[in-house]
Amino acid sequence: MKSFLKNTLFILFFLLTIGNIIAQNSNTTITGTLIEDTTSQPIPYATVVIKETNSSKIIAGTTSSESGKFSIATAKTNFYLEISFMGFETKTIKEFKTTNGKINLGKIILITDSQSLDEVVVTGEVSKTVFKLDKRVFNVGADISSTGASALEVLNNVPSVNVSIEGEISLRGSSGVQILINGKPSVLADESSNALGTITADMIESIEIITNPSAKYEASGTAGILNIILKKEEKRGWNGSVSLNTGIPDNHSIGLSLNRRTENFNLFAQLGAGYRSLPKDSEAINRDLVNNEVIYSDGTEYRNETFYNLTLGTDYHINDLNVLTLSGNFAYEVEEQPSETTFRQYDANNSLVSSWARNEVTDATNPKYKYELNYKKQFKNNEEHTLLLSALGSFFGKDQSSNFTNTTISGADSDSNQKTATNFQQADYTFKADYTNPISDTYTLETGAQYVINDVGNDYEVSDLTNGVFVIDDALTNNFEYNQKVLGVYGTVAYEREKWGLKVGLRVEQTNLTTLLTNTNESNEQDFTNLFPTLHSSYKVGENFSLQAGYSKRIFRPRLWDLNPFFNIRNNFNIRVGNPDLQPEFTDSYELTSIYKIGKASLSSSLYHKYTTDMVERVSTYVDNVTITTPQNIGTNAAIGFETNGKYRANNWLTITGDFNFNYFDRVGTFESQVFDFSGEQWSSRLGSKIGLPADIDVELTGNYQSGFETVQGNVTGYAFLDVGVRKKIFKGKAIVNLGVRDLFESRISEQFVSQTTFETYSFAQRGRFITLGISYGFGKGEAMTYSGGRRR
Structure with missing residues (x-):
């Protein structure tokens, strides 16, 4: 060997x-x-x-x-x-x-093809999607309806990506998406920190969609990678912009962006503050098919937040070949979550046994910060010959207290009081080195290493009011510690000629994961090493037609909330529990893509196949009218799909974009003697139009549809929704007024059924319509930008 x-x-x-x-x-x-x-x-x-x-x-x-x-x-x-x-x-x-x-x-x-425009018609937006060898780049700046939006809502407008109203991200219909910030893991993109809560639409330069990553990228994410590139202005002199937003429901914010570029230094800063309210209507039904008892619940939950966000950074150009960058971000949120849910219990004769109202008052403070140091060296023989070194640290904390009061409305006595206290802390550290050497015009060598440390603690306490005194419930209280270390080393060799190219890579990752439930001293440790080969090729058939092919092996590592065996008592009849014994799932991904241009239309179509082992599924069980949902490893999933994205510029004032994805899947698996073998399909589509009107006005309409699909225990309902945006440029583009309406017809929902031999459950949730009006003004050499106050929905 x-x-x-x-x-x-x-x-x-x-x-x-x-x-x-x-x-x-x-x-x-x-x-x-x-x-x-x-x-x-x-x-x-x-x-x-x-x-x-x-x-x-x-x-x-x-x-x-x-x-x-x-x-x-x-x-x-x-x-x-x-x-x-x-x-x-x-x-x-x-x-x-x-x-x-x-x-x-x-x-x-x-010069952009067929983009010669009349002075009064404003459609000079950059193309939404740019195709590269192993990824697509989505330009956020062209998205009018992102006004006042969070990063999650921006992601929901990205081709191939869907975001549920609960904030769950899927790529081509599959979860297990790895989110990176500027090519690196970040606590700002972690589920436990409210999924991109402090990243707002104005801060994003572009989003890279990587469905088949090369070995240069870490192997996490069986569905692929979404890499969010944040803005960093480098125009000479003083530049900046200020913006104001207001909206219904409450979404009020102010943002300031500044940049100062000199010969050796580039200083940049972003500052934002605001208040927002995020209501959600929900409904649930638990039906016991053995004794025919039923529990109904419905209510409205709120998340009211005051937030502050500050980003500072500097680039120091030591000389023409060496640059040092230091940046940091601090965010602070104050949460209030008032909600009220009504419960009704019926017996086998459909007679009302009891009804009661459960009132929640929750307060929380969430500090978040990250800091990053980067060093870039270019070599004299070729400016593409580079060495990049970086170190990143981030922290997210949550100090939360909740009070729950049950008040009987009718029937049997259901009065009770409970309270919870949560102290959550997460610290992440990433150390990375990347070396690129274009040895010749046709050969390029890449190599590097990355070491990631995730250290998390979640101290969760539940108390019940007994004889006028709150007593800790040991069965629901836990202190869970999670520590994961991943070391990755990679190498790639690329050979590129005029018409075709080939890129071969191999990544080796060693993972060490330990968890500890301190109150019971239950521990779990996993230590494993995996190889992740990648292969990419491209062939240019003609000026307007190219082919790309790729293969990669990926991994999904269980996260804190997948492993932590805690009970969330927000709804005592619908709870989620983690599984400390959950194993990672692995996916082999194959893809063939064609990129072609026909007249004024540009299209990209892909055929793909994914085979996943140890598939992670959420399985529901039913005990005493309570639905308990736990992630489990269940068998394999083989999926084959077709996706096409297109853009058509009909004339100098109308542009149409479309995205369609269809996949057929075959599930094979067994859990606790129950066989989960079935086949199904799901599809999604997105159709958008951008219309340039006189007087520097742009209008954008974006329609989305997500089909229903079968799950291991039931099915999920499909839905459609429409977003609308209007933009008016004034003062020669120095100022911009934006109006955004998301979910115009209030049709975006989350609806799921679970049907088993002994029980049935139903859940429904809806956010409703959001309207935002914003104005921004650019000064110096800057351009107007939209600051937004969105966060996880």
Whole structure:
């Protein structure tokens, strides 16, 4: 084995060296950077070819890097350069200035295809989705209906992504999505910290959708990765913007963004504060099919929050090749959760036994902060030859107290009082190193390592009022400790030519997980090492048609709330319990994607197959009219699906976008002698239109549909909803007024049935319509932006 590895490495090194020597012997090297005309953003993966002047024969070719840069060499003297990329006009360059065998073209601006607009028609938004070799990039700035929205609502407008009203994120219909912030894990994106609660729409530059990640990314997330890229302005001089938002239900906020760029320093800051109210109507039915007893419940829950958010950071350009970045974020929330639920109990004769009201008063404070140090080094031989080192720390805390009062309305006495106290603390640390070396024009080597530490403690206490005194209920009280360490090391080799490319990678991850229930001294430890191979390839059939194929192996590691065996008594008849013995699930993912352009339409279609073992499912059991839901490992899931995303620019004032995903799944599994073998299907679609009107007004309509689907014990109901946005630019774009209406017809719901031989349950929840009005103003060299006060729904 060692001999094989040595020989393989020697052959690889020999091939890379030969390619490097050939490149160095070329007489003329041409370099440049490709930039979009409307946004000045770099254009990655564009095709750059050198052609012979007389015959137009291709002499050499390459593609631009993720930063839009390219380098290409030729020994010919009679040539011209041709640059092309889907969605942009092809650019031809015939005049060159050669200095010492080098031609530096500097910044090359590509013009967006068919985007020549009349001055009074405003549709100059950047394309929503940009396709790259192993991912898609969704530009948040083009989304009008994101006004006043949280990061979760922004995600719900991203192709392939769905977010339920409870904040559960799925990708192509599958949960187990890994959320990254700027390419790294963060407590701000963790479920326990209210899932992206402190990240608001204005803070997001773009979202990367990675359905088949390369070995460079950590292996967590069987469905794939969503990488949220936060904004960081670097315009020279003073720049900034201020924004105000108001909404119904209450959603009021103010935001300030500042940036100062000098020769060596870039200082940036964001400040926000506000108040919001998030009501939710819910209903549940528990039916015992053995003794025919039924429990009905319905009510309204509120989450009222006052919040503060501060981000500070600086880039220090030590010299042209070295940059040091230090940044930090602090957020603080004050929560109030008043709610009231009415319960009714019926016997086998459908006679009312008792009815009562359960009143909740909950108060909580949630401090959150993170800090990050990054160092980037570029090497002189090639600016794509880089070393990145980073260290990130983050913390989330929750100090919460709740009081529950049961008051009898009729029938049997149901009066009782309970209270809970929660002290939750989570600290995460990430250390990362990434090295990229473009050894030649065709070969690129990447390698690196990452070490992640998750340290969580949840102290939860329940007390019952007995004879006028609150007494701790030991059966419901626990102190749960969770510690996970993951070390990952990876390497990839990419070979790219003009028409086709190949990228092979391998990632090794070692996981150590320990949990401890301190009040019973129950502990659980898992220690395992896994290999995660990846393979990506691409082939350019023609100027308007390309193919991509990929394979990756992924893992879903159980999280704190999956493992913690605690009882949440918010609703005594519908509770969730963690499973300390839960094992990780693994997925093999295969994908074939085509990207093509037909006239004014650009389309991307994918066929994919996923095979998951030790599938994690939430299973319900029924005891004394109480539904207990627990995650369990149940068998395998084989899914095959088709997805297509498209954009059609009908004319200079109307753009239509669409997203459709369908998958068929086959479940095989057994749990406690019950067989869960069944097949099913689910699909989702999204259709959006952006209309440019005179007087600098844009209108955006986005319709969504999520089909129902079968589960291991029942089914989930489908639903459709519509979001509307209107934007008006004033003062030559320095100020923007936005009106956003989410769920216009109040049709977005969560409805689920569980049907078993001995019991049935039903649950329903609805948030309703949200309206937000915002205005923002950019000063200095800045542009208007929308600050929002959303958070987890």
